Every structure is written in C-alpha cells, then in structure tokens.
Amino acid sequence: MxxxxxxxxxxxxxxxxxxxxxxxxxxxxxxxxxxxxxxxxxxxxxxxxxxxxxxxxxxxxxxxxxxxxxxxxxxxxxxxxxKNQAMSTHTGCPKLDQVDYSEKLTAIIQNNNIQSVTIVRMEVPCCGGLEIAAKKALQDSGKFLPWQVITISIDGKTIE
Ligand code: SF4
Ligand code: SF4
Structure with missing residues (x-):
C-alpha cells in the first residue's frame, strides 16, 4: 500500500x-x-x-x-x-542497611525474566555479606542462572 x-x-x-x-x-x-x-x-x-x-x-x-x-x-x-527488567541494578550495603537481602533478591530473581546475575562487591570484608546474600538468593530462587562476582579494590580497580 x-x-x-x-x-x-x-x-x-x-x-x-x-x-x-x-x-x-x-x-x-x-x-x-x-x-x-x-x-x-x-x-x-x-x-x-x-x-x-x-x-x-x-x-x-x-x-x-x-x-x-x-x-x-x-x-x-x-x-x-x-529486557530492561532483566538488566535492572540493585544496590545495597550490608553494614549500613542491617537487613537480610536474600529474601528480597530471591523474589526479584523469581518474578522477573532474569538471564544472568553479576554481583559487584568491594574488597572490604563487610561487602562479603552482599555476595553471600546474592548466592543464597540464587539458590533459593530455584533457577539455574549463570552468575559472576566482580570485586573492586578500595582504589577502584577490578581485582582479578
Ligand atoms: S517517530 Fe517513529 S513512528 Fe513516528 S514518524 Fe518518526 S519513525 Fe515514524
Ligand atoms: S540520527 Fe540525528 S541527525 Fe540522523 S536523522 Fe536522526 S536525529 Fe537526525
């Protein structure tokens, strides 16, 4: 036409x-x-x-x-x-927020069309809480998703 x-x-x-x-x-x-x-x-x-x-x-x-x-x-x-939902970013600080993120993260992973998870954390020990919570959420969600952890040093560099 x-x-x-x-x-x-x-x-x-x-x-x-x-x-x-x-x-x-x-x-x-x-x-x-x-x-x-x-x-x-x-x-x-x-x-x-x-x-x-x-x-x-x-x-x-x-x-x-x-x-x-x-x-x-x-x-x-x-x-x-x-796609935009899947690429959403969630931030937190286990030291300051004093909450268990894993429940919230589990719900986010379960209820959205997420293809992969990237955990970005600082090298400081307290940031390990965030990594643990994200890994627990991945397990609890029952989904088998590819995931990776990127650790950032105090001076802002990526640690291999
Ligand atoms: S904005 Fe998009 S739909 Fe509207 S006239 Fe331009 S190309 Fe066509
Ligand atoms: S890309 Fe920029 S310059 Fe090219 S047609 Fe679109 S608005 Fe115009």
Whole structure:
C-alpha cells in the first residue's frame, strides 16, 4: 500500500540518535552511524522524530510500504520492557542497611525474566555479606542462572 513515511537523508544525518529516542514505536535504528527506518510496519506516520532532528535530515514522503502493525509494536515493547527488567541494578550495603537481602533478591530473581546475575562487591570484608546474600538468593530462587562476582579494590580497580 502507499503510505506516508519518513525519509532520512543520509548525507545530512550525523548519527546523534535523537530520532530513534523520539520514536516511541521503535521504528528507527542507528546503523553504522546513520539513522535508518528499519521497521516500516512500526512506523505510525505521526512524525514525532521530525522536530528532534538537529540537522533537518528527516522529511515525509509517500511510498509503497507495509501497513502499520500495532500488535507487532506492542509485542516489541513488551520484549524491551522484559529486557530492561532483566538488566535492572540493585544496590545495597550490608553494614549500613542491617537487613537480610536474600529474601528480597530471591523474589526479584523469581518474578522477573532474569538471564544472568553479576554481583559487584568491594574488597572490604563487610561487602562479603552482599555476595553471600546474592548466592543464597540464587539458590533459593530455584533457577539455574549463570552468575559472576566482580570485586573492586578500595582504589577502584577490578581485582582479578
Ligand atoms: S514518524 Fe513516528 S513512528 Fe515514524 S519513525 Fe518518526 S517517530 Fe517513529
Ligand atoms: S536525529 Fe537526525 S541527525 Fe540525528 S540520527 Fe536522526 S536523522 Fe540522523
């Protein structure tokens, strides 16, 4: 079908990514430093990206393209949400907080689509409590996830 789509002028595009950030539909990716409309069926034609482009690289044009697929956009958004959940960061200090984290961490691991766990701790002994709590949570969650511990020295370096 013929639809109103955006056209991105590659010669003007500086790859800043503002259009991709503005596109709530997720239709644009930055590929090799240039914006591209990679999912025409995600493109709603409302033009949210146009005013965000600092170089005026985006314009409208009419051309042959697949229809807007609202269901596909919703599915993609759900996947991004799940991925962001999985990449969430939780911080704590066993010395100052005086709580047992393992219960809370167990619930987080059980109730979210987490693919792996990275425990980042300081070399100071009290940080070991955090490592123990995270390992206990991994065991108690009943999930078999890859995990690693990264230890940071007092002067901010990673200890091998
Ligand atoms: S017009 Fe809307 S849906 Fe299409 S690329 Fe721009 S922001 Fe995304
Ligand atoms: S906002 Fe404009 S300059 Fe920036 S990536 Fe998008 S098209 Fe390129």
């Amino acid at each position: 013929i639809r109103k789509l955006i056209r991105i002028g590659k010669e003007k595009c500086n790859g800043c990514g503002a259009c991709a950030d503005a596109c709530h539909e997720g239709a644009i990716d930055i590929i090799n430093g240039k914006a591209e409309l990679v999912r025409e069926h995600f493109h709603d034609g409302l033009g949210d990206c146009l005013p965000e482009c600092p170089t005026g690289a985006i314009s409208f044009e009419e051309r042959e393209a697949p229809a807007y697929d609202e269901e596909a956009v919703k599915e993609a958004k759900k996947k991004v949400f799940a």
